Amino acid sequence: MEAEIRHNWSMEQVKTLFALPFNDLLFQAQSIHRQHFNPNEVQVSTLLSIKTGACPEDCKYCPQSARYQTGLESERLLEVEKVLERAREAKSAGSSRFCMGAAWRNPRDRDMPYLLRMVQEVKDMGMETCMTLGMLTAEQASQLAGAGLDYYNHNLDTSPEFYGDIITTRSYQDRLDTLSHVRDAGMKVCSGGIIGMGESATDRAGLLVQLANLSPQPESVPINMLVKVKGTPLENEAEVDPFDFVRIIAVARIMMPASHVRLSAGREKMNDQMQALCFMAGANSIFYGCKLLTTANPNENADMQLFNRLGIRPEQRVQKPDLMQEQELREAVLEQQDEQELFYDASKPRVVRQLTKTEA
Numbered sequence: 001m002e003a004e005i006r007h008n009w010s011m012e013q014v015k016t017l018f019a020l021p022f023n024d025l026l027f028q029a030q031s032i033h034r035q036h037f038n039p040n041e042v043q044v045s046t047l048l049s050i051k052t053g054a055c056p057e058d059c060k061y062c063p064q065s066a067r068y069q070t071g072l073e074s075e076r077l078l079e080v081e082k083v084l085e086r087a088r089e090a091k092s093a094g095s096s097r098f099c100m101g102a103a104w105r106n107p108r109d110r111d112m113p114y115l116l117r118m119v120q121e122v123k124d125m126g127m128e129t130c131m132t133l134g135m136l137t138a139e140q141a142s143q144l145a146g147a148g149l150d151y152y153n154h155n156l157d158t159s160p161e162f163y164g165d166i167i168t169t170r171s172y173q174d175r176l177d178t179l180s181h182v183r184d185a186g187m188k189v190c191s192g193g194i195i196g197m198g199e200s201a202t203d204r205a206g207l208l209v210q211l212a213n214l215s216p217q218p219e220s221v222p223i224n225m226l227v228k229v230k231g232t233p234l235e236n237e238a239e240v241d242p243f244d245f246v247r248i249i250a251v252a253r254i255m256m257p258a259s260h261v262r263l264s265a266g267r268e269k270m271n272d273q274m275q276a277l278c279f280m281a282g283a284n285s286i287f288y289g290c291k292l293l294t295t296a297n298p299n300e301n302a303d304m305q306l307f308n309r310l311g312i313r314p315e316q317r318v319q320k321p322d323l324m325q326e327q328e329l330r331e332a333v334l335e336q337q338d339e340q341e342l343f344y345d346a347s348k349p350r351v352v353r354q355l356t357k358t359e360a
Contacts, residue, residue, distance in 0.1 A: 003032045003257040007215045014205040017251045029250035033282040041315040043285040046090035050078045051102035057169045060233040087122045099130035106135040116147040123148040141185035152182040153190035159206030188219040196226035196240040212255040225266025246277045253282025260285040
């Protein structure tokens with residue numbers, strides 16, 4: 001029996017989950033995880049900053065804010081061809097989703113044609129697409145959906161009660177409104193938060209309540225550990241206890257059984273054992289590559305080495321044109337009919353018999 005997807009979580013119920021003994025919590029989370037996902041697959045995404053720095057917002061954690069002196073040089077919107085080149089590299093490295101982020105309060109109308117082309121052409125490569133561009137109007141969300149954008153990322157960051165201590169230039173309701181526009185346009189939602197900004201345990205529970213009680217729940221839930229950047233107001237925050245972070249992953253998995261829970265920013269500070277516990281707790285998505293927008297991330301080789309040690313493989317979610325899928329299905333049927341094809345030497349080129357007119 002699959003775990004029920006609920007939208008009526010209370011703070012008391014979530015605090016009860018956080019209070020469980022660590023082993024009991026992980027067992028419950030892993031049991032629920034297996035009801036909805038292959039426990040040995042992790043969805044792999046690549047994140048590219050397509051416009052860096054000079055953001056007018058005052059998010060205290062962000063080195064891209066124009067209000068803080070972090071040494072980050074601002075850059076204009078990348079040319080479409082440069083973005084596509086990076087997307088091809090990401091696909092060849094094993095990513096199934098390409099995420100494009102811009103340091104904006106909201107995209108301007110003059111930028112939309114370039115953004116729409118990026119979406120369309122990355123989509124044509126057979127990859128899932130995701131963007132994070134700040135706040136969206138309903139019309140902008142509709143345009144992005146029309147271009148084929150699969151996911152839109154817009155994090156809630158923290159609980160409503162703590163939010164004002166971190167950001168004052170846009171409201172919590174502004175964020176919820178953007179998520180509504182995204183959902184109404186038919187796109188999937190990517191929304192999560194950041195741990196380690198000085199929030200209380202109650203705030204961490206409150207963030208998960210907000211996310212889980214969205215209907216439908218976000219398809220992707222990134223859980224970030226604060227990357228402390230010199231020059232930002234949060235550069236001296238205390239380190240997050242590793243077991244507390246694993247607990248958050250586990251509770252997120254229990255509350256959002258069918259969502260991909262992404263082990264996101266902060267992984268470069270996590271050792272292999274901590275990451276393995278996060279996967280055990282139900283994390284099944286990562287960003288792949290040496291940089292997340294402007295902060296460090298483990299490189300691809302380190303991730304693949306860890307995956308090999310754990311027996312994990314990247315989840316395959318490549319989107320293909322219908323005719324290509326149909327041909328591949330036909331080839332698969334023929335292979336099953338041919339007993340010699342049950343076992344083959346993977347080091348040699350594989351010859352697929354062409355369909356005859358009668359078989360087609």
